[in-house]
Amino acid sequence: MNDKINVIVSGHGKFATGMQGALHLLTKIPDTFQFVDFEEGLSDDDLRKKFQAILNEHAGEQILFFTDLLGGTPYKVAAEFAVKSDNTELVAGCNLGSLLETIYMQFDSASALADALVTYTKSGIDKFSMDTATTSDNNTNDFADGI
């Protein structure tokens, strides 16, 4: 697990706690994860204070902001922090699968984690079709190189 990189998931409405609920069904959520909803009635400044409070607890540590929408308020507020610190990275529009894939991987930095989130997001989108060949090779009886 990424026990050294703090992940802050934030988005509009219940995006963050919704992601939390989904992840909870799929895995054990690391203690390094925080979920911050940007709900109706909150101002930019309210969100900024919430982020700042989390960052104060983790001064000098690696931080990754995971936001729902490129150009949205959670993204814009997080960007204010990301631009000020080499330890703080920001992604937008990444998906549940990318978070799940990376929870069990190790990264040296928030920047490396951010790159992986973007990569796994892209590989995790698909239009369903039966035509795509599967990787499975069930009918072979050639086991010279394993099963």
Add this chain to the structure above:
Amino acid sequence: MAADILLTRIDNRLVHGQVGVTWTRALNANLILVANDLAAKDPLQQKLMSTTADSSGADIRFFTLEKTIDIIDRAADRQKIFIVVKTPADARTLVEGNVPIKAINVGNMHFAQGKTEITKKVYVDAKDKEDLLYLAGTGVKIYIQDYPGDKESEVNDQLLKNV
């Protein structure tokens, strides 16, 4: 060398998001072996489960129980295998067929009429109990656990006493 089977999981959904990604990654498995007679001949199920495996970078095979027993010894040393079966009875068939299983994780066993709740995700009837206790009796490590690293509950007479 005997096949390197890292873990065998009993899950009545076979490979789904949690199994395909979470367990495969946590185990560092590079081959998911679905041992299930129906899945072995169902292209749609295979397609859907392969999607999950692909995203974890693991290979996946769909073999009948019989084929699994017949060829498990042909596994290469590099293959780190994660077996997934649907029921305790199927796990028992593999163990009786000398598939070298050392540890069994009991995951989802859904509620059905006449089954007793052991945990929120594990429901057991008399037949399941017989098979689970048989497996425990062979010396295989067998336990209920939701996620890798979570609390383990060993399967034994005491745990299943209300069934």
